[in-house]
Amino acid sequence: MNVSEGTVTSQLRATSRTYFYFTTAALVLCLIFTLATIMVLVVQKKEHIPQSPDKSPLIGGNCSLDILSILRKPLGNGSSAYLQVSKSINSSKLTWDNGILNGIGYYDGNLIIQSPGWYIIYCQLQFAVPKCPDNAIDLNLELLINNQTKKQTLVTVCESKTGTKDIYRNLSQFFLENLNVKDTVSIKVKEFQYVDANTFPRDSVLAAFKYSHSN
Secondary structure, X not given: OOOOHHHHHHHHHHHHHHHHHXXXXXXXXXXXXXXXXXXXXXXXXXXXXXXXXXOOEXXXXXXXXXXXXXXXXXXXXXXXXXXXXXXXXXXXXXXXEEEEEEOEEEEOOEEEEOOOEEEEEEEEEEEEEEEOOOOOEEXXXXXXXXXXXXXXXXXXXXXXXXXXXXXXXXXXXXXXXXXXXXXXXXXXXXXXXXXXXXXXXXXXXXXXXEEEOOO
């Protein structure tokens, strides 16, 4: 069978074009399917996000959009708590005193929610390291809901190992969460011996404010 070189080249080109069109079509279909899936997931997620009284969406967690939504609405006179860290620190789970409790209970280091709704939770701690040991130190702050870590902040100090003295660090955490009755809020730290409850006692606090009712 005699086949010219030009015929073979034309057949190869036709086959290549066929594969190209098929691949392009497949990629387009995959892209359309992916975009459709993403849109469905976004719509479903939005349907489950509670709305605040001013219709601003609350996403939850440490999010700048939540902060903006909070600033648009005054806190009012709802449930709230504002406590200073106790000076008798002897465990990783901190205890609190010298503060205000209004519609929120407290027991053994736990804020106890008594009214369901969206709560703004804020914690700030001062750490002081008088003198660096021979190893680096990880200072951390963990915010727990029902004894489960939800947010944490960590900073490492004394990495140079040069005997540095008087290191002060401020760690804070902001959280927005939908809480139910009897839910608890607590704080844990890894190196509790470095929590400074004496130099700046008013700067180591745990606060919770009810922002809105659950929808």
